[in-house]
Amino acid sequence: MSPTASEMETAPSEDALALSRRVHEASEGLILPAWQSEANMLALLRCLYEAGREDLAFARVLEGHIDAVQIVLTRGDAVQAGALNKALSQGAVLGVWNADLKDAPLRVQNGQLMGGKAFASGAGLLSHALVTLNGGDRANVQLLLLDLTATPPAIDRSWWDVAGMQESETHLVRWSGVPFDEAWKIGAPGDYEREPCFSGGALRFVAAHAGGIAGLFDRVRDHLLRTGRTESVQQTERLARLYRCADLSATTVRAVQSRWFQQSTEEKLASVAHARMSVADLAQEAILLAQQSVGAASFFRSGPLCKQMMDLSVYLRQPVPDAKVQEVGKAAANGLLVPGL
Incomplete structure (x- = not known):
């Protein structure tokens, strides 16, 4: 069944906006990236532990936000890190979307961003999404940081019909014909899946x-x-x-x-x-x-x-x-x- 117009609507609900604010507030006191200090790492894990104890959908979106922020700060350049810190000070909430749509993986085609992502948690409430190109090719996966206000995807809310985690706003998202900007790239190909x-x-x-x-x-x-x-x-x-x-x-x-x-x-x-x-x-x-x-x-x-x-x-x-x-x-x-x- 095809999604209805209302299910494809991109405007966030009041509940989604409230969840976005909770994520921003919960992460404000963390020092990121946290993996560089034992105390900061413990504070991050305790933050996520308490979030899960309170509300697991909230914890899921918070975890994605923390992941995306740490990646940009460690894989991006100084200009990108500065722009992110400015956005965070204004209430930005991020997420990582890395699961391609099976029928339309995210790609750059003729200079345009095409395709989309599945399991896009926070769709409709995030301000920015860190997405992957060349999924499945570990050495060549390229990260892009998308401003979702400037490049909003179509959101299919009809798909996420599950018994739990409804409030995580995990949906299908799709772009079509968005002019590609090289400035969206974060890091080099292969940076995303570097260990540990x-x-x-x-x-x-x-x-x-x-x-x-x-x-x-x-x-x-x-x-x-x-x-x-x-x-x-x-x-x-x-x-x-x-x-x-x-x-x-x-x-x-x-x-x-x-x-x-x-x-x-x-x-x-x-x-x-x-x-x-x-x-x-x-x-x-x-x-x-x-x-x-x-x-x-x-x-x-x-x-x-x-x-x-x-x-x-x-x-x-x-x-x-x-x-x-x-x-x-x-x-x-x-x-x-x-x-x-």
Whole structure:
């Protein structure tokens, strides 16, 4: 079914504008790029953890904003970094859109920007998007920073019909016949997927996932207190196991951060892959425990738990999870991951 005119409308809603303001305010106190300092990196991860604990859709857009800002500041030149800092001071909110439309990948054709992106989180609320050309060709991926006010895409909102993360405004976007400007280029071809920041940057969304698990714990605990069910042996046992999931998730993220500055690139990537695998497993357990604790009430959309469960379930579906598990196994076999106390 083709999207209607209203679904293709590019004007942001009031909710989208409010989310944009929240993202800008939450990131204002961070020192970016954060990967150059242990304290700054921890502050960034804690920011995303607390965002996920509060609202995972908010955390998703915030994580994309932080990612885009760090990339421009590290891969762009001094003029581009200065322009970005000026835009940020005026409330700019960024995102990274790197998944091409299957039928129309983003490209430059006859001097014009054509095609689009899928899974474009924040579409309609971002001021700027960092997009990729030549997707799939790792050595030649070229980043472009687009001012979405000057070059607004058509937004197809009919596609994002999912059970969770609705408020992340994740849509299909498409450009047609926009004159290409060389000044949009950020860095050189291949800069985007340089390690350890590309794969290692997954630790940001893992921190948000860990916060999401803490949010499940908060909501289940509050429900049990409100309904007077904390004296139940079964309920206290489930709450204890849910706390275990939340605590282990946070500990896992913190452990990666604490070792980051002492590890080689290969060790960093293995540690992040392990954290992603571990937190995803703990999240699945936490979701089941939350459902068992609250019962049918956990599925009422108007309740405080349903949205957190559904958002976390969707947010966990990051690309190539099986490949990351295989990376962990290979790293363990090669001695990059060794258990110890």
